[in-house]
Amino acid sequence: MNNLVDIQNIEKYYGNRSNVTKAIDNISFTVKKGEFVGVMGPSGSGKTTLLNCISTIDTVTSGKIFINDQDITKLKRNGLAKFRREELGFIFQDFNLLDTLTAYENIALALTINKVPASKIDERVKDVASKLEIQNELNKYPIQMSGGQKQRVACARALVTNPSLILADEPTGALDSKSARMLLDSMEKLNQEFKATIMMVTHDAFTASYAHRILFIKDGKIFNEIIRGTDSRKTFFNKIIEVVTLLGGDSGNVL
Known part of the structure; x- marks a missing residue:
C-alpha cells in the first residue's frame, strides 16, 4: 500500500517568548491508504493538536505534512478551503x-458545497445511507434521532x-x-469494505481496539506504537491496556 499521509518532523508552539508551550515535539509518521489508525494519549498530550494540524484547522510551526503527495503546509487560504472540501471528511464528538x-x-x-450536479446527489446520498x-x-x-443515528x-x-x-475526533464520546x-x-x-482511510483520536481503549494501529502521544511526542496485525479485537484491547500498565499509569489517566 502507498502512503496517504506523510508527517515529517512537525512541531507546534503556542504562546510568546516569555511563555512558550511545545504542543508537538518533532513528530514523524506515515499512514497508508486504507489504514485505520488510532491516536491516544492523556489530556494535554498533543493528540488533538496533531489532528487539528492534519485537518488544516491549525498550522504547524515547522515541519511538513503531505496528504496525497501534496504539502498542505504550503497551501494558502483558498487552497486550504478547497483541499478541506475535496480531500477530508470529518466526524466530530458532538x-x-x-x-x-x-x-x-x-x-x-x-x-452541494462541492458543486456536485443535482442529478447525482440523490444517488450518492442513498448509496452511502445504505x-x-x-x-x-x-x-x-x-431532534427525532438517537445519538447513534445522528453519529x-x-x-x-x-x-x-x-x-x-x-478524521474522527472522539467519535464515540457522546454515545x-x-x-x-x-x-x-x-x-x-x-x-474494510470500502477502503476508507481513517485517523481517529480517542481516550477509550475499546474504541481504539477497532483500529489497525495505535500511536500513543505523550508530552507532544510519540512514545509508543502498537499494531493489531492478525490479533482479535479482544487481544488487541488487552495489549492496549498492557501498554498503559508498562508506562506506570492506569486507563483513567492515560487513555
Whole structure:
C-alpha cells in the first residue's frame, strides 16, 4: 500500500517568548491508504493538536505534512478551503448536524458545497445511507434521532464526498455503549469494505481496539506504537491496556 499521509518532523508552539508551550515535539509518521489508525494519549498530550494540524484547522510551526503527495503546509487560504472540501471528511464528538435540515439534507449539503450536479446527489446520498444502514432516518430531523443515528448520519456526511482521509475526533464520546458499538461497526465496515482511510483520536481503549494501529502521544511526542496485525479485537484491547500498565499509569489517566 502507498502512503496517504506523510508527517515529517512537525512541531507546534503556542504562546510568546516569555511563555512558550511545545504542543508537538518533532513528530514523524506515515499512514497508508486504507489504514485505520488510532491516536491516544492523556489530556494535554498533543493528540488533538496533531489532528487539528492534519485537518488544516491549525498550522504547524515547522515541519511538513503531505496528504496525497501534496504539502498542505504550503497551501494558502483558498487552497486550504478547497483541499478541506475535496480531500477530508470529518466526524466530530458532538455530531455538528444542522438542526433545521433532515438527515438527507445534512448529507446532501456536503455535495452541494462541492458543486456536485443535482442529478447525482440523490444517488450518492442513498448509496452511502445504505452502506451505513440509515435509509429509514433520511427524512428525520436531528431532534427525532438517537445519538447513534445522528453519529451515523455524520459519518455518512463525511463519506459521501469520497474523501481521501476521514478524521474522527472522539467519535464515540457522546454515545452510550450500544450506540458506540454500532458506530464503530459502521466505521470498521467503511474501512474494510470500502477502503476508507481513517485517523481517529480517542481516550477509550475499546474504541481504539477497532483500529489497525495505535500511536500513543505523550508530552507532544510519540512514545509508543502498537499494531493489531492478525490479533482479535479482544487481544488487541488487552495489549492496549498492557501498554498503559508498562508506562506506570492506569486507563483513567492515560487513555
